[in-house]
Amino acid sequence: MKFDDMLDNVSLLDVAELRMLASEINRCMKAEREVKTIRAKDALRVGMTVHFVGNKRNPGPHCGELIKINRVNGKVRVGFVTWTVPLASLVIGE
Numbered sequence: 001m002k003f004d005d006m007l008d009n010v011s012l013l014d015v016a017e018l019r020m021l022a023s024e025i026n027r028c029m030k031a032e033r034e035v036k037t038i039r040a041k042d043a044l045r046v047g048m049t050v051h052f053v054g055n056k057r058n059p060g061p062h063c064g065e066l067i068k069i070n071r072v073n074g075k076v077r078v079g080f081v082t083w084t085v086p087l088a089s090l091v092i093g094e
Contacts, residue, residue, distance in 0.1 A: 033088060036087075036088035037072055037086070037087050037088045040087040040088050040090060041069065041087050043092065044066060044069060044074065044087065044090060044092070045066070045069075046066055046067060046068065046069060047065065047066065047067075048065070048066045048092055049063065049064070049065060049066075049092075049093055050063070050064065050065075050066050050074075050076055050085075050090045050091060050092055050093065051063050051090070051091045051092075051093045052076065052083070052085045052089050052090050052091065053089070054083075062076075062078050062083065063078065063093065064076040064077050064078035064079075064083070065077050066090070067082070069087070072086060072087060073085060073086055073087060074086075074087050074090060076090070
């Protein structure tokens with residue numbers, strides 16, 4: 001089935017079917033995020049130099065030292081500031 005056909009068929013679904021579809025999409029996205037986090041956690045070590053993109057208040061790329069690895073997030077020291085960043089968002093770099 002092509003994507004355009006799927007979009008046409010979505011308008012034919014009732015509310016219960018749309019909720020089921022949304023929960024299935026969310027489940028797939030969550031599983032993909034968990035896999036990314038596990039892979040990142042395996043590759044990262046404390047003391048590594050990592051890169052990440054900032055948030056709305058402080059946008060742009062940042063580079064710092066990974067100082068702690070938690071279950072889902074890592075603590076990255078950028079200058080005198082420590083950021084809490086999702087492990088899946090960190091990129092190993094120099």
